[in-house]
Amino acid sequence: MRWKISIEGSDEITRGHRFEFEIEKSLDDLIAGNVGLSIDEGKAIMASLQRNIIERQCALYVLFRRHCEGCGGTRPVKDYSTRTIQTVYGAVTVESPRLYPCRSCMPGVDFTITPISELCPNRATAELMTLTAKLGALMPYRAAAKVLTDFLPGQTPTRHTTLRHRTLAIGKRLEEKEEQRMLFEKVDTQERHQRELPLPGDPEREFVLSIDTAHIPQVRGHETRSFEAVICHASRGGVGSDRGILFAFSGTSRKRMRAEGLLALKRLGYEGKGEITVISDAEDCLKRLKSALPQTATHILDWFHIAMKLRPIEQTAAWLARRLPPDEREELLEDITAVRWRLWNGQTDRAIDLIGRLFHDLKAVEQGSTAIVPLRGGLLNLRTYIEQNRGSIANYSARYREGKRIASTAAEASVNNLVAKRMVKKQQMRWSERGANLLLQVRVALANGDLAERLAYQPPIQPRQTIISPFVPVPLFQRAA
8 A cells, every 4th residue: 555645835936846755554564453654654754744845945045035135136156055954853954055245235245144044043943942942941951852852753862962052042042032021121110109009908919029049059160069049939919819920040139130020020910009028038138129129018027937946946845844843834835825926916026025035034944954955045046036037027817817928838839840850859960050040041931831922022123213413514515615
């Protein structure tokens, strides 16, 4: 049994094209149960189709580039060579001429242009570059290279270094597009009181930026073994609202945090109205985001970090209380519970006073107990932590009842998804700060689901400004006279 496949096409310049190829299936294969096309036969069909289409497309583009738009003449050809273009359906080698500029419009100019390199500057199609970046961002480069070789037709074994270069090239393009967005899509940052939304009780009026840092192992030869990366989850509304927007980058630059934060607010619909809340831990580099955003912005200390410092104190106090008289036992447990209650309700000063009294009263407890020293040390650390972040402690109970966010859980989960799974956990790799930043851009775009949209972004065309000079030039011959 022989199958003949015919393909016909036409373009704007040349006549129609037609090419054919055949597939032969034997009766023995049918008896053996091989019904239909196999994977290898499907790959061969797509590879042949891709080769013929790309050859005609490249020939058409060369004819278009040879036409001079200035005088309507033809650009001369200097020489011919070949260029291999990697596609999702295999590699295609096409004829690649080099063209001189038009002799009538630009006489005496010797530089050349290569039309085929304009089509595929990376020697690969945009679809293959994007697919490679997706796989390289989700799994180790060697595993991604093996997947491409196994499933795409006509793909020769690709080195993992090639896949890494393509992934980082897409990350670089994403970063360039992001810089263009930061330049053209600006948010009003004048320091003024925010105008409220029409509905005072609307939960959508609050814009929440949950921000955290992650530590990434650094390549050898540097002073430190790791460097920090900032991960932020920007959302609108309270708990259970939409997924929000992620942004991440290596380093802790305040300027970069400000630009990324403003762009995230604009994407969420911020137009100078509403409340802006930043939730983070006690790191100074993250607190700076609050002052960089449109005022009035509020910084809230993550409740989870407060609870982490309270939990060992409560466990130690419960162990110590079993060895105290009943009256002292109840008093100690009530005081420890009161510390948590006061912090939960935003009563910072009362909580600090109670912690100080507990720290002082524990001196009178039997000194032979081994729990006294760690309990007093935990209380001292908690008091120092609360005093240093006094202005960032909110009424967590009121926010919780209103359905608002009180912890940077979204940022913590984003740290695990963006950084830990690919760069830290079970990955025996070290990263340069630049390479990690480019890979983060790809992973963030995949997490947000806007990779194609971000790559296709084009900045708005700015009108050219005409500068009117106050001085009127004197004509040459009049000046000479």
